[in-house]
Amino acid sequence: MSKTPVQFRHNGFDVAVFVDGGASLLTALRDGVGDTSPKFGCGQGTCGVCSVLIDGELHLSCITLAETVGGRSVETADGLKAGAALHPLQTAFMENFAAQCGFCTPGMLMAAKALLDRNPAPTRADVIEAISGNICRCTGYEPIINAILAAAGNRQRA
């Protein structure tokens, strides 16, 4: 079976990878690009740990066919930081103890970024809605909600 070439923008850089027929974007990112920040959880679109932004929209990379992102822009949690400087969301997650085991964190960060990019001043209900597709088995969600609200607050003050 021949492989299919896919070219896309990954966290601001052009990348090209070869994928097997039917391969997911998650596989292309982890095995092809070498970005292991999006995780494989359920493979069903239920848990949200594989969440990435495609052209700024939140998508689940495990149920996205890799070749559908050809020519598009894909952002992952790995692209949030600027050099050694953490993204405000990452800082807020750290300060609010929003990561416990950390497995859901990359997906939570991308769901939160998708929210704040569109709505810089979300209510608590907006935040709960925005991360409703992301499962966390450790924190009970409250620290994550607080972190996202804190990041929104910090951003407004900045």
Next chain:
Amino acid sequence: MPITVKTFASLGEAASALAADRGARFLAGGTLVMRAINEGDTSFSTVVRSTDRGFAEIRPASARVTLGAGVTMAQIMANRELAFLHPVARAVGGPAIRNMATVGGNLFAPSPYGDFTAALLALDATLSMQGSYGGRETPLEEFLANRERNNGLVSSVTFNRPATPEAFRFRKVARVKPKGISVLSIAAHLPMNGGRIAGARVAYGAMAPTPIRAKSVERALEGRALDEAGTAAAVAVAAEGTSPATDALASAWYRREMIAVHLKRLLAGTA
């Protein structure tokens, strides 16, 4: 097993490729087909997709609304002219799923999924099917009855806009909020004529292997006012014709008991 992916510029070509290959599955948003691939489903070896622009187009004419089968739940929520459908689209999955899941895909979502399709049933939707021999129109109810045997490609869904926003009602019951899978869902289109219901359409999700019309309820409501007596007559026959499943979310018995409770609340317009 690797899958062969075939991408076509037009829906017509995609429909021909689909009809020519029994081992082909059409991929729209990916929430069903990619999930099947990840689970190791070997019942298909080819994935057909189309980049046809019309496939993801919303045409909200004044009275008739046409949704391309590739229109996503997020697109519906972003369209102001489709405000009556916003609660339905919002009831599907979480934000990421709504950016991916399509109107066409929802038609094939196995129970207890398919809440959007229940709403389309209540709106008396018809489907445009693209077959290898050209297009044809199929009533949604007829399509659902033969869902597993269909080999055409749904290109769009068309329905009449509700007479008034209040005439269309939708309710989804889930154990987890804001994102949970349906215990059941109910959609109703209840146009009023001189204070009486004329042309009642009531549909259920998760109450049978596919979304179904609640025809006994429709008959009970026809010509009645939405008062205590009219509501009671409908609620008395709420579970008629249903065959819900027992699954991890609810037993069949529980679903049959609850459908009457939630139909009553839907008709009363209370939360």
